[in-house]
Amino acid sequence: MTDDLRATSRDAARSALRGALGETELPPEVWRRLDERLGERSGSDTADTLATALRVLADILGERDRNLRWHQSELEQTNAGLLALHAEIDRQRQRTSFLDEVSRASGKSLDPTHLLDEVGRLVCSHGFADSTRVWILTEYGLSCPDDPEREPDQATRSAARTKDAVRDGARRVSVPLTAGPHVLGVFDLHRDLTEFTDDDLNLAMGIANRAAVGLRNANEYEREHELAQRLQLAMLPTLAPLRDLGLVARYRSATSGVHVGGDWYDAVTRPDGTVVLTVGDVTGHGVDAAVVMGKLQNALRAYALEGHGPAASLRLVHELLRGLDTPLYATAVVAEVEPGTGLLRWTSAGHPPPLLRSRDGEVSFLEAEHAPMLGIHLPRGLEFPEHERELEPGSSVALFTDGLIERRSSDLDAGMERLAEAFRTCRVNALDGTAEHVLKAMLGATDHDDDVCLLLCRWEG
DSSP, X not given: OOHHHHHHHHHHHHHHHHHHHTTOOOOHHHHHHHHHHHTTOOOSSXXXXXXXXXXXXXXXXXXXXXXXXXXXXXXXXXXXXXXXXXXXXHHHHXXXXXXXXXXXXXXXXXXXXXXXXXXXXXXXXXXXXXEEEEEEEETTEEEOTTOTTOOOOHHHHHHHHXXXXXXXXSSEEEEEEEETTEEEEEEEEEOSSSOOOHHHHHHHHHHHHXXXXXXXXXXXXXXXXXXXXXXXXXXXXXXXXXXXEEEEEEEEOOSSOOSOOOEEEEEEEOTTSOEEEEXXXXXXXXXXXXXXXXXXXXXXXXXXXXXXXXXXXHHHHHHHHHHSSOSOOEEEEEEEEETTTTEEEEEEESXXXXXXXXXXXOEEEOOOOOBOOBTSOOOTTOOOOOEEEEOOXXXXXXXXXXXXXXXXXXXXXXXXXXXXXXXXXXXXXXXXXXXXXXXXXXXXXXXXXXXXXXXXXXXXX
């Protein structure tokens, strides 16, 4: 068939097809492909030509329908993959957020038991486990703080030995608390219904690793704090018993920080029987403060034994501190008591005033003019004021450092009033009991940021 005949047949087929489709429109691409296909075929009459066109159109539409289904299948698979990816990203985000919470809980406390209890509560509140048990590795082996008599089972011991998670059935896993090369304990995790998956084991190890970091920090803090406290106590004197005066001293280190403090107390008896009491506080903490504290304490003791009065002793110590190569300052109060007469003399250099408590329980502070802090620049010729007062039989004098009365949440006047009230409400006659009552009333179980010294002296008369 000639090209003209083919064109005529194609045109006839197109015309017949348009008539058959009526108002239905086909895309240009479909007409193009129809033209290509119809050009390859011929028909003897209009009916045959139309049948050919319809078959060609059916083939094209079938092919398009198969392509469409394929693309729909690809799109569904892509959507399913995206949904799975989003679900995994959300799961990982929740997991990371959970581990961040564990890290924060592990860093909130420097008390090992409280820290691990907080992590255990967090694990249960998130539904990761229904119950937990903590084991701490001591020099005697694994110990359970909540139940010291309980012995660890095979899974717990194996986790500590292998440093890896150990299953005990499908709903129990033991994970070691590992910091670096050291095993600090074991976490036992229990579920009532659901089983632990391999992914759960990985998350359990992540929880244990973060808890172990906090536990290691808490253990190191406890060791350093104990060492600092022992060093501080070693630098403080042991009070010798006196026949005519009652003496009691207490020292409490700060509950925050591990540095040696600069607080001190001392009591020394001169050859004439006069008892000299000193309480002081060097600014700052650490080795430098401890060194300065030791020098001032020893200097005041020497000046007292030489017979210098409170004002003269503090003036000499001030000159000593000015000559030291240190930026630190100090406050101090020196008081001397004559056991035979009950005469009290005292001088304060920037220090809280002594507290006087009568036999009847009346309390007052010995407010009087005082000298500036030790070590600061003073005008030439400035005198350190000295005061005296006759004690009544059975009365007590309390010297203390500002750590006993200062709090971030209240001012100094409020602290002094609390201290006065603590002495007023004390019904214990013995000085040891009085000291304990006052410390409990002032410090209780709360944290305090500064060291505390308390020195009590009672003159029986």
